[in-house]
Amino acid sequence: MQETKITLSEKEIPRQWYNIMADMPNLPKPPLHPATQQPIKPEDLTPIFPMALIEQEVSSQRWIDIPEDVLDIYTLWRPSPLFRARRLEKMLGTPARIYYKYEGVSPAGSHKPNTAVPQAYYNKQAGIKRIATETGAGQWGSSMALAGCMFGLEVTVYMVKVSFNQKPYRRMAMETWGATVHPSPSTVTNSGRKILEVDPENQGSLGIAISEAVEDAATRSDTNYALGSVLNHVVLHQTVVGQEAKKQLALVDDYPDIVIACCGGGSNFGGIAFPFVADKIAGKQLRAIAVEPSSCPTLTKGDFRYDFGDTAGLTPLMMQYTLGHDFMPPGIHAGGLRYHGDSSLVSQLYHDGIIEAKSYGQTSCFEAALMFAKSEAIIPAPESSHAIRAAIDEALLAKEEGKEKTILFCLSGHGYLDLAAYDDYLNGKLSDFEYPDELIRESLSRLPKID
Ligand SMILES: *Cc1c(COP(=O)(O)O)cnc(C)c1O
Numbered sequence: 001m002q003e004t005k006i007t008l009s010e011k012e013i014p015r016q017w018y019n020i021m022a023d024m025p026n027l028p029k030p031p032l033h034p035a036t037q038q039p040i041k042p043e044d045l046t047p048i049f050p051m052a053l054i055e056q057e058v059s060s061q062r063w064i065d066i067p068e069d070v071l072d073i074y075t076l077w078r079p080s081p082l083f084r085a086r087r088l089e090k091m092l093g094t095p096a097r098i099y100y101k102y103e104g105v106s107p108a109g110s111h112k113p114n115t116a117v118p119q120a121y122y123n124k125q126a127g128i129k130r131i132a133t134e135t136g137a138g139q140w141g142s143s144m145a146l147a148g149c150m151f152g153l154e155v156t157v158y159m160v161k162v163s164f165n166q167k168p169y170r171r172m173a174m175e176t177w178g179a180t181v182h183p184s185p186s187t188v189t190n191s192g193r194k195i196l197e198v199d200p201e202n203q204g205s206l207g208i209a210i211s212e213a214v215e216d217a218a219t220r221s222d223t224n225y226a227l228g229s230v231l232n233h234v235v236l237h238q239t240v241v242g243q244e245a246k247k248q249l250a251l252v253d254d255y256p257d258i259v260i261a262c263c264g265g266g267s268n269f270g271g272i273a274f275p276f277v278a279d280k281i282a283g284k285q286l287r288a289i290a291v292e293p294s295s296c297p298t299l300t301k302g303d304f305r306y307d308f309g310d311t312a313g314l315t316p317l318m319m320q321y322t323l324g325h326d327f328m329p330p331g332i333h334a335g336g337l338r339y340h341g342d343s344s345l346v347s348q349l350y351h352d353g354i355i356e357a358k359s360y361g362q363t364s365c366f367e368a369a370l371m372f373a374k375s376e377a378i379i380p381a382p383e384s385s386h387a388i389r390a391a392i393d394e395a396l397l398a399k400e401e402g403k404e405k406t407i408l409f410c411l412s413g414h415g416y417l418d419l420a421a422y423d424d425y426l427n428g429k430l431s432d433f434e435y436p437d438e439l440i441r442e443s444l445s446r447l448p449k450i451d
Pocket residue numbers: 109110111112139140228229230262263264265266267268269336337381383384412413414
């Protein structure tokens with residue numbers, strides 16, 4: 001019998017996170033203070049982050065120990081399984097070997113608890129009582145609610161209003177784990193009230209929700225902020241995914257030619273890809289592809305420059321590929337991929353030609369998601385379907401070329417709380433949206449000019 005699931009024992013959960021900053025040929029330019037536009041100092045960040053995370057944010061140490069208390073919670077769902085997608089391979093008639101690392105086994109259904117748990121831990125250690133954060137469709141908010149619950153922290157979540165109204169199930173999950181959830185823009189913060197004064201019907205965006213959460217955290221001494229993607233320490237925590245996948249592939253004597261993941265802020269991509277990209281930097285042949293929606297084409301159509309992380313311009317300026325911090329992405333179903341910017345690490349590696357990027361419209365992603373669900377049985381998160389689309393295309397190319405290739409992708413989450421999106425697709429209600437170049441230029445023209 002051939003193996004379908006390649007599993008590791010709990011003893012084999014990685015004990016350290018891998019920090020790619022130790023190996024990158026060029027490090028990203030430093031984050032700048034939003035007011036002075038000078039490089040930020042660690043103490044500028046202490047009003048919203050614990051020192052342990054600030055240290056990880058700037059560390060160039062290759063391996064960083066995972067605390068025992070974090071490992072203990074990781075055992076609830078880690079190591080996550082690596083699947084060989086035999087049924088999908090057969091459906092495609094490809095000579096390629098397709099593997100997927102399934103992060104939907106976490107209690108929140110995505111990779112996000114891999115970082116929510118250590119973030120809650122370090123905040124607890126620092127004596128923080130409460131976390132304020134934002135969420136789009138609810139994946140990050142529910143992961144933070146879960147992690148806060150594990151460590152006895154209060155969690156307040158600003159949830160993008162359109163999702164708050166249309167996608168109630170993750171709000172219910174957050175509340176079940178004890179969190180308080182506000183629709184954003186809310187009347188609870190100055191940034192929220194300001195937006196509602198001008199536009200009472202505003203449906204919110206991730207950028208606005210971040211402004212609200214940062215303001216909440218900065219104005220209360222018992223409260224810190226937590227971000228679910230983009231920042232270096234977040235990507236660092238996600239590297240447990242790629243490290244496990246490497247061990248699992250070694251068990252079946254394989255190694256990827258291509259590593260693929262969807263890319264919103266870049267954390268699941270960095271998480272699965274960076275441990276392999278380390279080998280590439282050391283000389284190994286490998287392609288790593290970040291896949292984004294064509295309605296929010298940050299890497300493929302954005303500019304590489306300094307931009308804020310939020311709409312109001314409260315966060316530090318980070319060097320990144322960006323569509324402009326006031327970019328309003330259309331309401332596609334892959335809510336987790338609707339962010340104007342990207343991780344500085346992913347951006348720098350893309351700029352240096354070490355990784356690749358690709359974009360797809362949502363209908364071709366849902367088509368891929370259905371092929372996956374009908375062959376491999378798991379219903380994927382709409383975000384993950386972008387990785388599946390790219391993996392299928394690479395497998396079909398391998399078929400055309402008659403090449404045996406090894407393709408690894410990250411199935412970043414399941415779609416069981418996103419079934420309404422499948423309902424829309426099945427009833428022909430989804431359309432593709434290419435974000436017009438003029439609008440991207442317009443949004444970028446409003447960015448601060450920094451030499
Ligand atoms: C949030 C999310 C993403 C996108 O975030 P990244 O930081 O780019 O990984 C992808 N997939 C799922 C299931 C998510 O919840």
